Amino acid sequence: MLFTVLTGLITSSLLIPFGKLVKAKWSIVLPLVPVLLFVFYLLHIPTILGGTNLVQHVDWVPSLGVNLDFRLDGLSLLFALLITGIGTAIFFYGRTYLKGHPYFDRFFAYLLLFMSAMLGVVLSNNILTLFVFWELTSISSFFLIGFNNDSKASRDSALSALSITGLGGFFLLAGLIYMGHIAGTFMISELFTKHDLIVDHPQYPLIVGLIFIGAFTKSAQFPFHFWLPGAMKAPTPVSAYLHSATMVKAGIYLLARFTPILGHTEIWNNTLLIVGGFTMVFAAIHALFRVDLKGILAYSTISALGVLTFLLGLGTQEAIIAAAVFILVHALYKATLFMVTGIIDHETHTRDLTKLGGLRKVLFPVFIAALLAALSSAGLPSTFGFIGKDLIYEATLHYKTNWTLWLTALAVITNIGLVAAGFMAGLKPFTGKLPPGFANVHLPYPSMWIPPLILGSLGLIFGVFPGYIGDIFNYQAANAIVQTDTAMHLKIWHGFNTVLLLSLATLLIGIVVYFFNKPSERKLAAVERLNSIAPQRIFSIIGRSTMRLSNWYTQTFHNGYLRSYHIKIIVFAEILLGYKLWISGPIHIKWDSLTPLSWYEVGIVAMLLGALYIIVTTRSRLTSVVSTSVIGYCICLMFVFYSAPDLAMTQFTIDTLTTVLFVLVLYKLPSFINITSRWLQLRDAVVALGFGVILSLIALRVLQEPNVTEISSFYGENSYLLAKGKNVVNTILVDFRGLDTMFETVVLSIAAIGVYSLIRLRLKSSEKE
Structure with missing residues (x-):
């Protein structure tokens, strides 16, 4: 089953390098993908009719309970046959309908992506995997609805569909995680046995409400229905496939699949009766x-x-x-x-x-x-x-x-x-x-x-x-x-x-x-006079209000000035940390337990304070950079005094490199700094002193806390056994922070794609204007 889901994804990705070849000679290959998948699921009909359900398990992120679990029963088989069977008809139909279109290959790449996503939704036996494919249907349908991207109406319709279904997906994810947390499992086949546990839970109405929002938005139930007529701006093969047999029925599938888990209660049945009726x-x-x-x-x-x-x-x-x-x-x-x-x-x-x-x-x-x-x-x-x-x-x-x-x-x-x-x-x-x-x-x-x-x-x-x-x-x-x-x-x-x-x-x-x-147009116009109270208008008002709020927030908090970002972050941290210190009670300092200062420590601190004074008073940029480097080197010496030579070398290297880069940048900057107003200087001084005082109080608070070594013991004991590394620091950075590194890699990859797109961008003269 995993292979059938991946088939469309792989074929879709192959259309990127071989799209021109497909447009020219090999377009007949495209309908063969849904044909073969349709035959595959047809061959499983005897097995399912015999009452046997097929299950497949592939580990993905087992520590988080997220695995590629698939299950083929009567309901998923019916939808899989619809997805691939009607998909076969649509692929043959669309191949001629879009013949000669400049984005022919792109269209079928999107369509294959959508088909795989729908198969993933109906075959998933893990609710988190189901959600991943659920969102993939929203993204691929966004591309399909907005396929005629030179039309503003198509773009607006695609954004409307993505906004509504994406909003529903957010609530659906919350409901799925909540349900899985209560049941203690994310496996749908296991959730069938947890009906009473979930229904009797005090948060059952909340879970049902979240699931309903996800299903109703995808299946265009009132008041979320208006995105579907707007989606008719898409090419007809898209409407015939997504909006008759597949995507819009994803919400119906979700309700049907969760009926044994959440159904047979007044909240479930009455809500569906009212909304559906x-x-x-x-x-x-x-x-x-x-x-x-x-x-x-x-x-x-x-x-x-x-x-x-x-x-x-x-x-x-x-x-x-x-x-x-x-x-x-x-x-x-x-x-x-x-x-x-x-x-x-x-x-x-x-x-x-x-x-x-x-x-x-x-x-x-x-x-x-x-x-x-x-x-x-x-x-x-x-x-x-x-x-x-x-x-x-x-x-x-x-x-x-x-x-x-x-x-x-x-x-x-x-x-x-x-x-x-x-x-x-x-x-x-x-x-x-x-x-x-x-x-x-x-x-x-x-x-x-x-x-x-x-x-x-x-x-x-x-x-x-x-x-x-x-x-x-x-x-x-x-x-x-x-x-x-x-x-x-x-x-x-x-x-x-x-x-x-x-x-x-x-x-x-x-x-x-x-x-x-x-x-007639006259009758239609009469009906559309009611649009002033229609859900679409209400959502539009909410959308415009959200845009105004976003603009205000952006202008206030993201105005493009680095100093503005810094001061807001620091003030927020001060409020948060200060509140935590306030509710934690008074700090009792044991002066006898503090190590007396040595003369060289006093000398280093004096040098540090002197450099700091020069930084905040000088008008010369070069003097400010040199004084900043003095502070860095003073910290290096502190690390040496307290037996941390590795940190000292890291600090020394970074501080030296930063100083050199600053000096190079000075060639492009004025030699002297324009002193800001006294009020701004006073504000910055108060914020800086407040931050320093809070960090000092936190350090004193830490000194009176008992020495707990569970975390360091865990890394010491498991560094070699689990991460296969003898250097604890390295294994923390490389292996234990692997998920963090993965997201950093994703961010860098997205940035690289953006830069590459800008480099390859070729605008017409009218577009440049």
């Missing part, structure tokens, strides 16, 4: 007012994600089965509709629903794919969408509560909106008269229209054989969520009952709404 109705209604095809699909996607959250909130066995099936149903028809929209945009150069019509006459295979997807979205009998909608109504009708009818009514209203939205996106552009301007529109390359036709046909085939398909793809997925055998077996016919009547009524009313609803 409101989101699905809100977005379904909004989709009816859109005139942009991708806008319609974006809001219907938000609604579908709300449905899945709503079903997980119901939490019953019927609801979990419905969620497991609807994940597959939605991925098939929504990816198809997105790709169809891309073809329409690619050939007609518009996505405006009011300008489209009659395209069946020139894009007939595309029309067939769109029709099949729209019918599955509507839940027509014999389609897989019909099975999905039936299961939703079974879940709401069998929910034992006084709110059963209301919950069912919400589901019906939502599905009516989804029926109409599916027909708007899948049928409206192809029906009616063909506008004269589209008479020359022709079919694109087969590699663009065959993938949506296949996915649309699967929606019909799966609907004809739901029992067989459900047993393969959905049965073990539902079992993994409820952690028990659901005995699920899908049927195409359940007889005449309330569920069937609701499905037929939904279909008929949805068709009526489709015919009577006439979306």
